[in-house]
Amino acid sequence: MGTPTRLATLAFSLLLLAFGAVGCNWTKFDDQAADAPVRSVGAPSGFDSHDFGKSITPLSTGRGSAAAFVATSLNGTHVVLVKVDSGGGVKSEAVSDSALVAAESSTITSVAEIPGGTPTSLLLGSPRVRDQDFGRVLTYTPPDPANSGMDDTAKTLLIPLLGSNDPGMGRGLAAGYLDGVAETADYVIGSDNEIAVVIDGVPANTAVGTTTVGVAPLACDVSYDAQQDNRFAVRRPILAARLWADPRGAAVQQLFVGAPRATGTGTLSILTVANGTLGCLASMAGPSAEFGHALAAGDANGDGVNDFLVVGAPGQQAFVYQGWPALVAPALPAALAITPTPMGVDFGFAVAALNVDGLPGDEVLISDPRATVGGKTGAGHVLIYKFDPAANAMVQVGEIAAHSPDTDENFGYTLNVLNFCRDAAAVAAGAVCPPAALSRILLVGAANEVFVYFRVGDNIPTPAGQTVADVRAP
């Protein structure tokens, strides 16, 4: 073999060695994944299959991150605090078993953030303790990076109004300001048949079943049909929101309670606390049994004040009530029915109101987690609607689905809006996020997965040249 051939072979080998040394950079895919406009959050350890993403509660602040939300398991005692940093990175912090010992190994299906505290605390609802027909509500304050010595053990919340054996106690939870005192948050605890209100730490009164409050014949139906489909029986919807100006204060909220049923018609009740007493302002029956399964309030005109309510009626419809804040209960706006085309499967299972197109005002997002998408049964999707004044109807303007839909992925099992603060310095300092740096982003839960959308609206008709920026952009 001649010397030139040997040298050529040697050069070939060195070339291959160089290839081997340089090679392909596989870490660029990690960087690219981090830059993806949607962050997929997988199930932390301990969650059962098809469990994570079905109980999601956004938190008002990031608790040391740009955003944070709480996920619980529907099949075990697992509570996870998921933090999203300003770059889109995700970190999951599981609440230890010792911190949840009060749950007695029961599932925690409802979570509500108690506003006002620093850090804020959580209400944890466990409607079936030790698999029995009674529930329990716990208060829990996740560890605060700025206060490492705090007690982070969940405590049982005693509610004398409901009694310790009230079936399904904690199936629905809400917290807010119902009586006009902004310094102290009020709790709303729902059991299978009752709604109990704790105002400023003092039990007020309880609405039981079909309760007539206030001026007859107004009656708010707050009973809950625990016999309905298991898909809907996990928790009951209770929404504390301010849809019109209450003369008692700028922070006073109204209470919206859904009462879906297995048969008959579901109802939506509007309650308020006046003089320390929970009263019924209005009640409306929906067209279907599952009416009232999902509730969300939004700002249609972008003035910063909520002015419409979305009510889901899983099956084929959702309803939008708009006209507030000019109207005050018992006056009610006319309902705008939304029926998808083609027909859905569980359309209305989850609803949200969020500005996804960058134009002033929120759009209505309605999910159908069992819809067939891309030929995949049960893949699920979210449809986006916007009010068309000319037609006086809600018009679909977009659709959100997983990039790679999968069978029984149940995309849209939960829909939430998450506050995202892109000001990393403020976040690091624990300061209040500057309004200019605060964005509201979409959180879509699926079976075993949660999608965090840092950018939505690319396919939604917008004025020419307008683009929807990534909330992570500086």
Added chain:
Amino acid sequence: MIRMGLGRARGRRRPDRPQGGAGAVTSAFERSLARAGAAAALIGVLVALGGTAVAQMAPVVAPPVAGGEAAPDADLQAAKAEFETAQTLFIRDQYDQAAAHFLDAFARKPFSAFLFNAAVSYEKAQKLEKAAEFFQKYLDREPGAPDAASVKTRIEALRTILAPPAMPGVPGTTPAPVTPAALPALETKGLVVIDSKPQGATIYLDNKTNGVFAKTPWQGSLESKPVKLLLEAKGFKPEERSISPRSDKLVDVYIALSEEHFLGWVEIVSNVPGADVFIDRKDIGAIGKTPFTGHLKPGKHTVFLDRIGFKPVQQEIDVLPGTATQHMIKLEKSDDGWINVAGRGAYGASVSVDGKLACAAPCRTEVAPGVHRVVVRKGGFEDYEAELRVDRGAETTVEVSWSPRPSKRTAYVTAAVAAAFLGGGLYVGYLSNKNHDGVQNDIKASSAGPVTMVDSNDPRFSRGKWEAVGADVLFGVAALLAVSATVSFFSHGPDSVAAVDQRVIGFGPGVSSDGAGLAAWGRF
């Protein structure tokens, strides 16, 4: 010109020769004896006994040539006819008639082989007394024949058989019971007759380097195989012809040499005999060794003499037509040495000395005294390389023991696999980059239809990542294989070795059959 006869049909006549009689066997025989007795020259025959095929020569008496002018020989043709008739009868077991015809042939031409053949025929005919008689006549004419001893033994054996039985009752007088069947089988002899015009030409067989065979005229037996005859006579053009002697035939070769006055006769001698002689060109090979004689065309010629241990010499000679000249060329001892690559394995090897191709082995190359780097290469084997010292006037003989070069097949296969892995790596890397670019485009570009924006769990990330990892693995494996292939390509077996001997070539005074002079010698 050449005239050559084989058998009766191809015979020719020599009108200047007296026609032999066709009388009785005895009278013809006696006439031939009388003519043979007048001849003074010696003739030689080859005698084959017991079926052996060994060629033997014996001088024979040359027939008289009237006026020195050769002519067609009618007696020879008649003798040939008789000879072939006798051979035919012999083959048919008609031995009496065969013997008579052999004797008729002898009557025509007194070749002693005819007597021998007649004796063999009589023995076959159980006429042992006549057989012994003609064996004895054969011996009388060929006392120095190579087979004389065996013929004499045969005569004694025949006479023992013919002797009267011993006296009964007398111990020790009973002869051994010998019968003709117990004697070794005998076959008749073939005959080759070579004559020329003029007679006295030198006969060479096959090649002049074999030396002088005989002078014409010559008759005798040769081995039964094709042979080339070369005839030369001073002042005549050399002739050469091929013949095929047979044991049952009389081959008659007559060559009339042409007088070639335009050629010159040269004799080239050197102080050291045995030097290779080249005329005008060396590339066509040596035409003989010194002392060399032959004809050359008139004019100037260049004579080259080569002799190991001596400097090559070339000398211009001038050849005149019709003349005979002798040229003495002196060889001087060489100042150089030699490298001789020899041995059975040398064929197919090339020899380089000091980086220059010297010759194709087996070969000898002349080099200046000193140390030389010698490289002997042969396909499929490791090279032999050595620094060899060559002394003045010495020959260094190199006999290489070749070490097989390891097969490069594994290296080629490994390199091919490495290339395949490289190709696979490039392809998988291409897929990875394609994934990356596709995802990047999806991330940046607005999508039409549903908002199916890329999420961080997009399978293309993991696919592209694993493809990148796979590509790197393939690159790595390819690199390792390439290194392995390189090592294989560079690896070699044990070096070829050689037995190196050096002998000193000298020269000094010497005496040989060719004469006295300087002789080369070697010390090993």
